[in-house]
Amino acid sequence: MNRAFLTPRQEAILRFLTRFHNEHGRPPTRQELCAAFGFRSPNAAQCHLQALAEKGLIAIDRGRARGIRLLVAAEAVLDAERGRTASPAAGGAANSLDDAGLPVIGKVAAGAPILATPHIEAYHPIAPTAFRPRADYLLRVVGDSMIHAGILPGDLVAVRQTPEAPSGAIVVARIDDEVTVKRLVRRNSETIELYPENPAYAPIRIDPTRHHFALEGVVVGLVRPSLS
Known part of the structure; x- marks a missing residue:
């Protein structure tokens, strides 16, 4: 991943979202995101989620507590973690995410x-x-x-x-x-x-x-x- 594309905090949040989804089968709430990263309010979590949405990595469903959907790049990471074969386009995104180390x-x-x-x-x-x-x-x-x-x-x-x-x-x-x-x-x-x-x-x-x-x-x- 090009770190000019994602800030360290955004990258950490994306990794948390993919791991949480992988382990629980659902996205976290804003409160769970706050607890994981020490944000003082859900608004702080929402700002980071909005940045990820603007970069095409997640979609936000308004009005839902767990309204966070992982898009192509994040789904490719989930595929890699589950040992499945991702599509060629998604696989490139997964590799780019791991490239940050x-x-x-x-x-x-x-x-x-x-x-x-x-x-x-x-x-x-x-x-x-x-x-x-x-x-x-x-x-x-x-x-x-x-x-x-x-x-x-x-x-x-x-x-x-x-x-x-x-x-x-x-x-x-x-x-x-x-x-x-x-x-x-x-x-x-x-x-x-x-x-x-x-x-x-x-x-x-x-x-x-x-x-x-x-x-x-x-x-x-x-x-x-x-x-x-």
């Missing part, structure tokens, strides 16, 4: 959505489909708490954005205003622990009465900049 997320500001535009340092040329499942972004690792899982300081972990993950998965989690990469362990329906892969660090036990906890995504791969 993946956004590289650096330091995440307290309380801000992880894909907020100020967090995007650059775009890495690796295709989202190089990972299974498809990755949504790369997060730069700080610290050595996961070295025994092969994740070193400065590595870029490929992340699939999702609020759910099985016990044992390596995840990106938000605890209050801090984002961390750890292994998720669920002891039961109420007990969540985050384990480092380095004995120098202690596990983090989540107390829901004291901390706000949210899963930002699951690690689906890794890019080592010195070898990429």
Whole structure:
């Protein structure tokens, strides 16, 4: 994708729309879009949707809460994610969307959505489909708490954005205003622990009465900049 054609925020929203449609079989509401990107009002979400509509990627059905329809380029991305063969015209659009690579997320500001535009340092040329499942972004690792899982300081972990993950998965989690990469362990329906892969660090036990906890995504791969 030519980034002069779509801004980083517009590209992130288009990816969110295609992924949401793929996972739920329907488009998100404006409120769900606000929650995902930290917009303060549905009007802010509507402005970005209108920009995508003007660029021929979506259609907006007025008066409907879920009145967002993906057009040719976005539908081609859905076809690629589902493993179907897209038409030649649509296939070109799908390839152009992946050509932008993946956004590289650096330091995440307290309380801000992880894909907020100020967090995007650059775009890495690796295709989202190089990972299974498809990755949504790369997060730069700080610290050595996961070295025994092969994740070193400065590595870029490929992340699939999702609020759910099985016990044992390596995840990106938000605890209050801090984002961390750890292994998720669920002891039961109420007990969540985050384990480092380095004995120098202690596990983090989540107390829901004291901390706000949210899963930002699951690690689906890794890019080592010195070898990429």
